[in-house]
Amino acid sequence: MVYLTICIPTRNRQRYCIEAIKAIAASQETDFDVIVADNSDDPEIMKQFFANEFSDSRFRLLPSRDRVLSMIDNWERTMEEVTGRWVSFIGDDDHIDPRVIGLLRRYEREHKDVDAVGWSRMNYSWPDNRVRSTLAIVPCAHDTHIASKALLQDNLYKWSERNKRPSCGFGIYHGALRRSLMEKIKRKCGNRYFEHPTVDFENSCKVIHLAKKLIYCQRPFSVLGACAASNSAVTQSFEAEKQRVQQFLDELGDGMQVQGDDFPFSPFLPGLSILSGIASTTWWYCRKYGLDKTGFEENFVHAAIDHCLASRNADEYEIKVAGLRIGFDLWQGGKWAHLFNPPAFKPPVSHNTLTGVYGKTIYLRESALDAATPGDFYNFAQSFVMPAEHVISDRRAFAA
Amino acid sequence: MKTLSICIPTRNRQIYAMSAVRAMVRSERQDFEIVLADNSDDATPLAEFFAELNDPRVKLLAPESKVLSMRANWERMMPHTTGEWVSYIGDDDYLDPELCEVISVTTRRVPTVDAISWGRLYFIWPEARKHREVTKVPTGNHLIGVDKQEMMRKLFFWEAASDRPMCPFGVYHGTVRRSLMEEIRDTFGGVYFGHPIVDYDSICRTLLLAKGLVHFERPMSVFGACKASNTFGMRDEKVAAERIRTFKAEMDGVIEARDFPFPLELGITAQIAHVIESFKQQQGIEIDAWEDNFIRACANFCEAQPNRELFNLKKSGYTEAIREWRGEAALKTFKPVYKTRQDLPPFVGINDKNLSFDMGIGNAQSAAEFYTVLEAMMFPIPLLEGRLAA
Numbered sequence: 064m065v066y067l068t069i070c071i072p073t074r075n076r077q078r079y080c081i082e083a084i085k086a087i088a089a090s091q092e093t094d095f096d097v098i099v100a101d102n103s104d105d106p107e108i109m110k111q112f113f114a115n116e117f118s119d120s121r122f123r124l125l126p127s128r129d130r131v132l133s134m135i136d137n138w139e140r141t142m143e144e145v146t147g148r149w150v151s152f153i154g155d156d157d158h159i160d161p162r163v164i165g166l167l168r169r170y171e172r173e174h175k176d177v178d179a180v181g182w183s184r185m186n187y188s189w190p191d192n193r194v195r196s197t198l199a200i201v202p203c204a205h206d207t208h209i210a211s212k213a214l215l216q217d218n219l220y221k222w223s224e225r226n227k228r229p230s231c232g233f234g235i236y237h238g239a240l241r242r243s244l245m246e247k248i249k250r251k252c253g254n255r256y257f258e259h260p261t262v263d264f265e266n267s268c269k270v271i272h273l274a275k276k277l278i279y280c281q282r283p284f285s286v287l288g289a290c291a292a293s294n295s296a297v298t299q300s301f302e303a304e305k306q307r308v309q310q311f312l313d314e315l316g317d318g319m320q321v322q323g324d325d326f327p328f329s330p331f332l333p334g335l336s337i338l339s340g341i342a343s344t345t346w347w348y349c350r351k352y353g354l355d356k357t358g359f360e361e362n363f364v365h366a367a368i369d370h371c372l373a374s375r376n377a378d379e380y381e382i383k384v385a386g387l388r389i390g391f392d393l394w395q396g397g398k399w400a401h402l403f404n405p406p407a408f409k410p411p412v413s414h415n416t417l418t419g420v421y422g423k424t425i426y427l428r429e430s431a432l433d434a435a436t437p438g439d440f441y442n443f444a445q446s447f448v449m450p451a452e453h454v455i456s457d458r459r460a461f462a463a
Numbered sequence: 464m465k466t467l468s469i470c471i472p473t474r475n476r477q478i479y480a481m482s483a484v485r486a487m488v489r490s491e492r493q494d495f496e497i498v499l500a501d502n503s504d505d506a507t508p509l510a511e512f513f514a515e516l517n518d519p520r521v522k523l524l525a526p527e528s529k530v531l532s533m534r535a536n537w538e539r540m541m542p543h544t545t546g547e548w549v550s551y552i553g554d555d556d557y558l559d560p561e562l563c564e565v566i567s568v569t570t571r572r573v574p575t576v577d578a579i580s581w582g583r584l585y586f587i588w589p590e591a592r593k594h595r596e597v598t599k600v601p602t603g604n605h606l607i608g609v610d611k612q613e614m615m616r617k618l619f620f621w622e623a624a625s626d627r628p629m630c631p632f633g634v635y636h637g638t639v640r641r642s643l644m645e646e647i648r649d650t651f652g653g654v655y656f657g658h659p660i661v662d663y664d665s666i667c668r669t670l671l672l673a674k675g676l677v678h679f680e681r682p683m684s685v686f687g688a689c690k691a692s693n694t695f696g697m698r699d700e701k702v703a704a705e706r707i708r709t710f711k712a713e714m715d716g717v718i719e720a721r722d723f724p725f726p727l728e729l730g731i732t733a734q735i736a737h738v739i740e741s742f743k744q745q746q747g748i749e750i751d752a753w754e755d756n757f758i759r760a761c762a763n764f765c766e767a768q769p770n771r772e773l774f775n776l777k778k779s780g781y782t783e784a785i786r787e788w789r790g791e792a793a794l795k796t797f798k799p800v801y802k803t804r805q806d807l808p809p810f811v812g813i814n815d816k817n818l819s820f821d822m823g824i825g826n827a828q829s830a831a832e833f834y835t836v837l838e839a840m841m842f843p844i845p846l847l848e849g850r851l852a853a
Contacts, residue, residue, distance in 0.1 A: 203813045412849050419681075419842040420602035423813050431839035433825060447820035449812045461810035463802065 066094040067164050067239065068147030072137045073109075073155035074102040079189070079290050080155035081112055086438025088119045092161040100125040100141040102132050133314055135257045142245060142256040149180075151239040156189060156288035158437035159237070163284040165455035167239055170278045174209070178241035179274040181210075181232040183283040187440045188429055189290040194300065196415045197429045199440060204281035204423040205449035207457075215271040220349050222362040227370035228341060233277050234267035237285045240274075247273055252352075260311070261344040268348035281423075282454045283444075286437035301333040301382070308336045325350075327393040332386030334379060338370045339390070364391070364402040371405045380408040466494040466563040467638065468546030472536045473501055473554035477508040479588075479689055479829075480554035486831030488518045490560040498543050500524040502536040532715040537656045541644065548579075550638040551665075555588060555687035557830040561844040562638060562683045568848050569606060569677050576675035577640040580631035584682040586833045587822060591690040596822040597809035603680030603816055604842030606851070611676055618670055619739065619748070621756035626732050626764035628739070632676055633666035636684050639673075646672050657745075659714040663738040671746075681842050687830035700773070704728055720744055725784040729777065732757075732764040733784070758785060758796040765799035774801045 069087065073080040080099065087097060099122065101109040106127035113124045125144060132140070138152065149167050153159050163182065170177045183202035210233065217223040219231045232238070235245070248269045249256050259265035271277065308330050326346045328339035342363055349356040367387045374380035384405055391400040418428045425447065434440035469487065473480040484497055497520060501509045506526045513523040522543055531539070537551065548566050552558045562581075569576055582601035609632075616622040618630040631637055634644070647668045648655045658664035707727050711718070718727060720740030725733035736757060743749070761781045768774040778799050785793050810819050825836035 203818070205812060413846055416843055417846060418840055419604060420813060420818055420840070425813075425818070425840050427840045428843070431835070443825060445821075446824035447811065447818060449810075450808070453808065453811075458808070460807055462804050462807040 065096045065147045067149045068145040069097045070141045070152045072100040076155050077108040082436045086158050090161040095161050097122045098144050100137050101127045102137040103127050135260050138257045138262050149239045150242050152236050156290040158286040158441050160284045162451045177276045177278050178244040179233050179270050179277040181238040182280040184237050185283045185286045187286050187288050187437045191291040192289050198415050199427040199429050201425045201444045205454050206281050208279045210277040220356045221358045222366050225362050225365035231267045232279050233270045236263035261340050264341050264344040286441050288437035328390035334383040335386050360399050368405045375414050465496045465546040467548045468496050468544035470498045470540045470551045475503045476554045481512050482829045483557050492560050494563045495560045497521045498540050500536050500540045501526050502531050534656050537661050541655045548638045551635045555689040557834045558684040564844050576677045577643040578632045578669050578673040579677050580637040581679040582682040584685045586685045586687050586830050588689040598822050599817040599819050602818050605680050607678045609676040609678050620753040621760050624760040627735050633669045635662035658738050659716045659718050660738045663735050667742040685830040685834045724787045729780045732761050755796045762799035
């Protein structure tokens with residue numbers, strides 16, 4: 064049994080996935096394995112890669128089946144193959160540093176009952192996904208925090224921060240979970256590892272509910288990549304968003320739906336797919352498992368306003384407001400519609416151009432970067448984030 | 464009239480100077496010029512480079528019939544500059560022509576400004592780097608009006624000095640308005656640069672006459688240190704002694720101040736002190752109560768030594784000099800303590816308004832490449848005006 068299993072579900076983005084595999088394979092760590100779960104229309108590309116171009120016993124391919132699986136079913140079959148003591152999922156256009164094993168070992172030594180570990184992630188847009196100016200983001204702090212479940216639940220179930228996206232920081236996606244926690248989730252939640260199509264957020268909901276101890280490391284150990292074909296690329300244009308939502312819905316499993324009937328914020332409304340996707344997931348989870356979400360409605364109104372105000376220009380703002388009005392009019396008989404009063408929009412002076420250090424985070428102009436992949440970018444950023452070995456050994460003393 | 468003249472005096476390090484110029488002319492700006500003053504033994508490399516470059520923004524002054532002192536090479540450049548502002552850098556350094564934008568934003572806000580400084584960025588060229596080096600970049604991006612009196616205390620009284628006075632104003636890795644440069648020339652004996660150690664001499668002159676000082680927290684230039692540089696030489700005793708010999712052989716004028724028994728071999732603190740003392744002596748500036756601060760700076764210099772052997776060597780050298788200078792009693796302020804911990808790794812990350820990072824970042828092969836890598840993660844100059852307007 065290896066210590067960590069890294070899972071990479073992938074569909075029709077072989078070029079990115081192969082880069083992700085190569086970058087992880089460059090690691091000297093040995094106590095991990097990687098499952099690449101291919102769900103592509105053409106199974107041959109990944110098969111050929113594994114057969115002829117790549118040889119590393121730490122990696123294993125689950126080839127495409129004869130029919131396309133829904134994303135959730137592909138994740139499910141991947142999880143069934145996991146043997147590691149810990150498990151982590153990343154996207155096929157992402158990167159993870161296997162040295163995170165050292166961090167997990169440290170936290171296990173210090174806290175026997177830890178079963179969920181989160182860490183900061185870097186953000187990186189692939190060169191093909193820079194239609195507009197883009198910024199890479201690198202969090203540079205390196206402290207460790209033991210998370211309060213109550214606070215996390217307030218943030219994620221009730222949206223108490225009232226931001227356009229709730230923060231969580233824990234989950235199987237760009238985080239690590241003890242496999243035993245995933246088994247517990249399966250036992251308690253419909254005999255499946257994953258139930259809802261928004262797999263990352265549904266898992267976060269479960270983890271902050273069912274984990275015994277959650278520990279967060281501020282030092283980044285993975286990179287959220289965004290290639291032109293990625294879900295996160297929807298923020299670049301309404302057209303890209305529409306296509307991605309349609310594709311996502313087309314590939315949902317039988318009987319699956321993204322939004323509940325009682326949460327009428329359609330992901331089809333332009334500019335709202337991410338907001339409504341996340342909100343409908345946390346709403347669904349709380350309702351299904353009877354969790355306290357008191358205050359969600361008011362908080363969500365403010366989060367929706369925040370989402371509108373984060374627009375790039377007045378057109379985008381108007382479109383988002385109009386879409387949300389439809390949702391609020393329909394939701395619970397229009398009960399919350401009177402609260403949805405976004406203030407006048409002031410277009411930002413600049414968008415995605417403010418590079419520099421703000422707080423403990425660095426923003427970098429991506430067009431100036433040499434790094435061509437998330438793995439390259441992660442290596443580049445090693446120059447200015449605390450070296451992993453010092454975080455792993457919990458070093459506190461440094462030369463003046 | 465150009466906004467800025469970037470002056471690059473060079474001697475026998477042509478490839479470094481070319482690397483900086485090549486990167487600067489990539490800028491689309493037309494409001495700056497580069498003046499290269501070649502003082503090399505062989506005129507060919509830069510002459511060929513200049514012909515091939517064929518950029519009207521670049522001027523080359525060919526070597527004269529005999530090697531000039533560093534001071535004379537700096538001096539001969541000024542008449543060839545046309546910029547309203549002037550800045551000097553070393554040939555293994557780099558300066559971003561976007562400084563023109565900083566100048567323009569600053570002068571609109573503070574019309575009386577005549578000296579501008581900025582945050583510092585240090586780069587040891589890869590061939591001179593023996594091991595991993597961690598360096599710092601200031602993370603702030605404010606334009607700050609600086610009180611002249613405070614700077615005078617920092618320079619002439621060594622107030623809150625590290626191993627050197629904390630005064631960044633001057634023409635070297637700073638920029639000075641032409642009118643101030645001319646005032647400097649007219650005030651100090653008809654020359655722009657008087658002392659063989661030109662950078663600190665320029666700081667003294669600039670500070671004494673400047674009317675408006677503004678500091679931009681974000682770095683706009685890189686202090687490079689290649690293997691042949693004096694900065695690099697300071698890391699090795701033998702090399703340092705050799706460099707001082709060469710420097711003295713090629714200089715004109717006198718480095719040492721009168722009645723100031725600190726051998727130049729003691730390092731940067733002693734050398735800077737000679738410049739400041741010479742300046743004070745020439746100008747008849749007499750001040751009291753600066754000595755203790757200076758002696759503390761000497762202790763700071765000793766404490767910055769990378770190993771105990773050097774620490775002890777410098778400590779005894781400064782002890783002797785201080786005793787000879789002001790007697791045994793003055794030594795009560797001189798209490799250097801060896802603190803260097805070679806067993807501890809350097810801090811990396813953001814702390815105290817600085818980002819500490821590996822100098823090998825982005826595998827930069829030159830000071831210009833280094834700046835380009837860093838530029839992508841510093842405050843964007845085109846946003847400066849907009850932010851001030853907000």
